[in-house]
Amino acid sequence: MAAHRRPPQASPRRTGFVTATAAAAVALSVQPASADPLPDPNKKGVRAQVDRLYEQATQATEKYNGAKEKADRLRGETKALQDAVARRQGEVNELRDRLGMVAAGQYRSGGLDPALQLFLSEDPDSYLAKASALDRAGERQAAVLQQFLSQQQALRLQREEATRKLGDLDATQRQLGERKAEIQGKLREAQRLLNTLSAKERTRIAQEEDRADRASARVNLGNEASASQRAAAALASAKSRVGMPYVWGASGPASFDCSGLTSWAFRQAGVTIPRTSQAQAAAGTRIDSLGALKPGDLVIMRTDLSHVGFYAGNGQILHSPKPGAQVRYESIARSGMPFMWGVRIG
Incomplete structure (x- = not known):
């Protein structure tokens, strides 16, 4: 199965913005490796x-x-x-x-x-x-x-x-x-x-965040087909935003929060879905089994339904995860957020 390749590098302006954002709000889902903070x-x-x-x-x-x-x-x-x-x-x-x-x-x-x-x-x-x-x-x-x-x-x-x-x-x-x-x-x-935290610890956290982004560029998505052309088109639009920064309340095209990414991507495919993750959770056909998801289906996360992304294939979610992070691929199983259900649009 072909591996997903890193999209074109972000512009210097965007890279600077992401760097500044990461410095202010680095991703912290990884566990400390040595000394306790x-x-x-x-x-x-x-x-x-x-x-x-x-x-x-x-x-x-x-x-x-x-x-x-x-x-x-x-x-x-x-x-x-x-x-x-x-x-x-x-x-x-x-x-x-x-x-x-x-x-x-x-x-x-x-x-x-x-x-x-x-x-x-x-x-x-x-x-x-x-x-x-x-x-x-x-x-x-x-x-x-x-x-x-x-x-x-x-x-x-x-x-x-x-x-x-x-x-x-x-x-x-x-x-x-x-x-x-x-x-x-x-x-x-x-x-x-x-x-x-010490400067050394903050640097180490930033490096771990960078490794997560680089791992996203090498992810293997498999070759499973989407359930519909519209879902495939929406997922393709979301893929074009990999590397863009998370910004709360943002809905594209240069920055996104989680539901901002999914609603923006479906608009590019000619489909209007609600703006919030909770409303998106009820916007289509519910898929209860993670194994039944197809690329382009929405993935609803957390018990309060406060996170959403795209199922990208091979157990991966494409999403805008949190402050300080970029739009990227991550393993659903390792995301740290419980999977609730999927939603098939169209």
């Missing part, structure tokens, strides 16, 4: 703590992604409602003008119909409680008046709905801010802990 007051290893902080940050990132997706949807719905309100207001104004012209004509002819008097009052909505007055108006006037009142009522309902949507949007945007602060706090704490 500095312990914290709870006597846990620094690297284990940082690993946990990064896991918490990625979990918070998926919640952030969900809130952002909701905010984007609410923003679009609110704009559509506001546009509809503006159109309906124009229609109401036009009906008001028509009724005003009728009233003016009646006034010039020597009188004003009682129904139009109601319309021209300070509270035209009170007309709804006095609908019997329509009997005193001509058939045409009655139809226009009824249309006006119906449009007024519909306008009021649309305005109320738009107000509710704006309230939901404000609450969601506050949630976005809270998630962002949570993620940044986890990453700052991880960096603080990393700074307690």
Whole structure:
């Protein structure tokens, strides 16, 4: 079986970015080989703590992604409602003008119909409680008046709905801010802990991360076919992003979080899937057996479904794993995250 080969080298700008990111948040899934790192007051290893902080940050990132997706949807719905309100207001104004012209004509002819008097009052909505007055108006006037009142009522309902949507949007945007602060706090704490390590230990960790990237370039993926052309196309797009950095909340094309990579890759294949790993877990046909996965299927990881990647073949996952890491291939069995199930799209 042919071995996967390293993709083209990253540009100097991207390499510099990855180096800086790795220095701030190196991958810590590997176990220490010799001396123990500095312990914290709870006597846990620094690297284990940082690993946990990064896991918490990625979990918070998926919640952030969900809130952002909701905010984007609410923003679009609110704009559509506001546009509809503006159109309906124009229609109401036009009906008001028509009724005003009728009233003016009646006034010039020597009188004003009682129904139009109601319309021209300070509270035209009170007309709804006095609908019997329509009997005193001509058939045409009655139809226009009824249309006006119906449009007024519909306008009021649309305005109320738009107000509710704006309230939901404000609450969601506050949630976005809270998630962002949570993620940044986890990453700052991880960096603080990393700074307690010696320069030699930090260098060794960075070298281990580099070895993981080089191992990714030599991985053997086998030659199993994908379940569909779209899955194959999505996987091919994801493969083209190997070496790109993990950035929380990013969805390409130059940086990704885990669900950002999978949703971006499927978009390149002409398929829209949800943004978050939890939503992607229910986006297609569930595959419970790891052995039944085909290349291009989604791989759902962790008990809270907070991680996702592509099944790449031969027991490998192609994913954007965590802060400080790059998009790469890794053994599912050695990823340190429990496999939950697969999802076949299309």
